[in-house]
Amino acid sequence: MKDKPKDQEIQVEPVERLAYSIPEAAKSLGVSRSKFEYMLALPNGPRSVKDGRRVLIPKQELIAFLERGMR
Numbered sequence: 001m002k003d004k005p006k007d008q009e010i011q012v013e014p015v016e017r018l019a020y021s022i023p024e025a026a027k028s029l030g031v032s033r034s035k036f037e038y039m040l041a042l043p044n045g046p047r048s049v050k051d052g053r054r055v056l057i058p059k060q061e062l063i064a065f066l067e068r069g070m071r
Contacts, residue, residue: 017059018058018059019049019056019057019058019059020056020057020059020062021054021055021056021057022036022037022040022048022055022057025046025057025062028062029062029066039065040057044065044068045065046061046062046064046065047061048061
C-alpha cells in the first residue's frame with residue numbers, strides 16, 4: 001500500500017471538546033487528578049456525567065465551577 005504524498009494529505013479541523021475526562025479536566029484547571037476528584041465530591045463542585053464506565057465533565061460545568069469560585 002502506497003503512502004499518499006504530503007500535498008494530498010487530508011486536513012482535519014480540530015473539534016471543540018464539549019466534555020473532558022477527569023485527567024483532562026484536572027490538567028485544564030492546573031490541579032492534580034486526586035485534587036480534582038476531591039473537588040468533584042464537594043457540594044458545589046463541578047457536576048459530572050457517566051457514559052458507561054467513563055466519567056465526563058461537561059465544559060460548561062468547568063466554566064460554571066470557575067465562576068462560582070474554585071474551592
